[in-house]
Amino acid sequence: MSRNLLILAAAPKLSELRDTLVRLEDTIIFALIERSQFKHNSKIYTANEMRFRDGYTGSFLSWFLKEVESVHAKVRRYQSPDEYPFTDNLPDPVLPPLEYPPVLVDPQSININDEIFN
Numbered sequence: 001m002s003r004n005l006l007i008l009a010a011a012p013k014l015s016e017l018r019d020t021l022v023r024l025e026d027t028i029i030f031a032l033i034e035r036s037q038f039k040h041n042s043k044i045y046t047a048n049e050m051r052f053r054d055g056y057t058g059s060f061l062s063w064f065l066k067e068v069e070s071v072h073a074k075v076r077r078y079q080s081p082d083e084y085p086f087t088d089n090l091p092d093p094v095l096p097p098l099e100y101p102p103v104l105v106d107p108q109s110i111n112i113n114d115e116i117f118n
Contacts, residue, residue: 062087084111 012020043049044060056063066087069078073090077083081103 084113086113086117 047059047062048057050060052063069085069087070091072078073085073092074094076093076095076097078085078090079093079097079100081100
């Protein structure tokens with residue numbers, strides 16, 4: 001079901017939000033289980049294990065996230081109040097901003113990206 005969440009009258013009920021969150025939780029857990037079946041490659045996660053032609057120093061994971069999130073930032077993904085990048089110093093969006101309705105809590109109070117990444 002598609003809704004325009006910028007219209008207050010179209011906002012989902014709490015029971016619908018709960019159902020959606022349960023489905024998302026199941027999706028995340030399933031993805032983690034699937035990912036755990038692959039061998040661990042510690043060089044991907046360790047800084048300075050790979051040599052980057054652009055002089056980047058850090059792990060392959062941090063480089064990859066920075067590159068992917070740079071593209072996402074350009075199309076204003078991180079302008080949404082419920083999206084948080086793992087990396088800093090991202091480029092400005094190339095698209096005009098969208099107007100988002102106020103949210104119930106300060107989004108930064110629930111941002112746990114640092115805990116996930118570390």
